[in-house]
Amino acid sequence: MPESQLFSTAQLGAIELSNRIVMSPMTRSRATVDHVPTEAMAVYYAQRASAGLIITEGTGPSINGTGYARIPGIWNEEQILAWRTVTEAVHDRDGKIFLQLMHTGRASHALNMPEGGLIVAPSAIQAKGSIQTDQEGLQAFAVPNEMTEGEIQDAIKEFVQAATNAITAGFDGVELHGANGYLIEEFIRPSSNKRTDAYGGSTENYARFLLEVAKEIAEVIGKDRLGVKLSPYGEGNDMPYDQSYDEIYKYLADQLTEHVTYVHLISKGEETQALESYFRQHFNGTLILNGGYTKEKAEEDIAKNNADLISFGQLFIANPDLPERFLQNAPLAEADPTTFYTPGEKGYTDYPKMDEE
Numbered sequence: 001m002p003e004s005q006l007f008s009t010a011q012l013g014a015i016e017l018s019n020r021i022v023m024s025p026m027t028r029s030r031a032t033v034d035h036v037p038t039e040a041m042a043v044y045y046a047q048r049a050s051a052g053l054i055i056t057e058g059t060g061p062s063i064n065g066t067g068y069a070r071i072p073g074i075w076n077e078e079q080i081l082a083w084r085t086v087t088e089a090v091h092d093r094d095g096k097i098f099l100q101l102m103h104t105g106r107a108s109h110a111l112n113m114p115e116g117g118l119i120v121a122p123s124a125i126q127a128k129g130s131i132q133t134d135q136e137g138l139q140a141f142a143v144p145n146e147m148t149e150g151e152i153q154d155a156i157k158e159f160v161q162a163a164t165n166a167i168t169a170g171f172d173g174v175e176l177h178g179a180n181g182y183l184i185e186e187f188i189r190p191s192s193n194k195r196t197d198a199y200g201g202s203t204e205n206y207a208r209f210l211l212e213v214a215k216e217i218a219e220v221i222g223k224d225r226l227g228v229k230l231s232p233y234g235e236g237n238d239m240p241y242d243q244s245y246d247e248i249y250k251y252l253a254d255q256l257t258e259h260v261t262y263v264h265l266i267s268k269g270e271e272t273q274a275l276e277s278y279f280r281q282h283f284n285g286t287l288i289l290n291g292g293y294t295k296e297k298a299e300e301d302i303a304k305n306n307a308d309l310i311s312f313g314q315l316f317i318a319n320p321d322l323p324e325r326f327l328q329n330a331p332l333a334e335a336d337p338t339t340f341y342t343p344g345e346k347g348y349t350d351y352p353k354m355d356e357e
Contacts, residue, residue: 005302006295007327010052010309012286013224013261015096015172017052020302021323022264022311024290025055025100025175025229027071029341030348033134035066035073035114037082042089043349047320049095052309055175055227055264056086058102058182061162063117064155065183067108069134070343074099074162080169087170098173098227099166101159105183106144106192107237111135119144120151121186122193122200122209127238132341141238152199155183156213163217163226173225176213179266181237184210185230188248191240206248207255214259227262227288233272250278257284264311267291280306295326321353330354 010017030044031037045054060066060073073079083099090097106121111133113119121144130138147155163174178184186192187209193200199208210228218226232249233241256263263279265272267289280287289301290311298310316322318335325332339347 004299004327006299006310007323010286012053012096012309013173014222015224017096017309018050018094019052019323020309021052021298021326022288022290022309023048023051023054023316023322024311024313025057025102025177026313026317027057027068027341028348029068029070030343031070031072033070034078035060035071036078037072037086039085040345040349041072042086045086045097046089046093046095047349047353048316048322049090049093049097050321050323051095051316052323054090054095054097055229055311056097056099058100058104058177059162061101061103062155062158063114064120065103065105065158066114066117067104067112067119067131069112069132071102073114074101074165074169075158080165083166083169083171091170096172098175098225099169099171100175100177100229101162101166102177103155103159103183105181105186106141107131107181108144109133109139109142111139120147120155121145121183122147122195125192125194127181127192129238149197149199152209156209156216159213160216160220163221167221167225173227173261174217174221175264176210176217176226176228176260178210179229179231179234179236181234181239184213185234185239188252189239189245191242192238203248203251207252210252211255211259214256218259223259224261226260227264227286228256228260229264229266231266232275233268234266246275249275250282253279253282257282260285262286262288262309264288264290276306317347318351320351325354328354 318333
């Protein structure tokens, strides 16, 4: 083995990545109150362009899908132009960047949403827990509006238009957020989906919404530019895990090859190992694993061919030059969690690179 397979090039669809280190999507809440990307966001992502691939924070595909305060959107011209500043800054440093499309579904609050936004979900089941708002602090999740079949088709069209807008904004591709209790996962999980029509009640029907979104996006922007993130054992936003759900995820592993170039799985070690192995054997594309990885564990999983790429989250917050630090076995800085979601540049663009320390 050369120096480390972690630093070898990799093919992702039609693009070549300079290494196998991926910057994971992380909500940082630095967009404007109107959900427009800011200049600071262009600086932030450009600072981290040495990642083989950057996947942006979750981005609202529509006003109904933008349920957190100060997360960016991609449904209007102002947002597209602002995102272009980000993609140009990353490409100027030879980086590659995908936009993560995150429809928040029932994990939303009206105070965080643009005027006219509606909280929607496959079923009118209120999530346990609360959500932060700038105006009134923590608020309980609301009971969502159960989507009609027409509204489901509208949501699919919104995803397709958002993906098209992302390509217009200069992104190399898009990732569908099918994890963490947001709309796509709300359809996948029987705990949040009690529908009895074509979008619920059986393995094929629970998977239908994601597969239809992926199919229609792939037809417009190309399968090579599309990935999906899944958290089969995740319990975020009131998504209790049940082992019977494995069959739905195995079905997705069998079907997704036709529509996406990569699957991005949240790993929980031994707990998810069997399902990860199933995806490795049955999904014929790039597999990205995420989940508290160290450099050493990442090198081990790539060397064993358990994954093609490894994504890192919090380590990238305080270490904008993470690949270089890994390469040199340099000390890693620690991020300040009190600034993860606060407005402004503190704890965002002010973490130095090694040569600036």
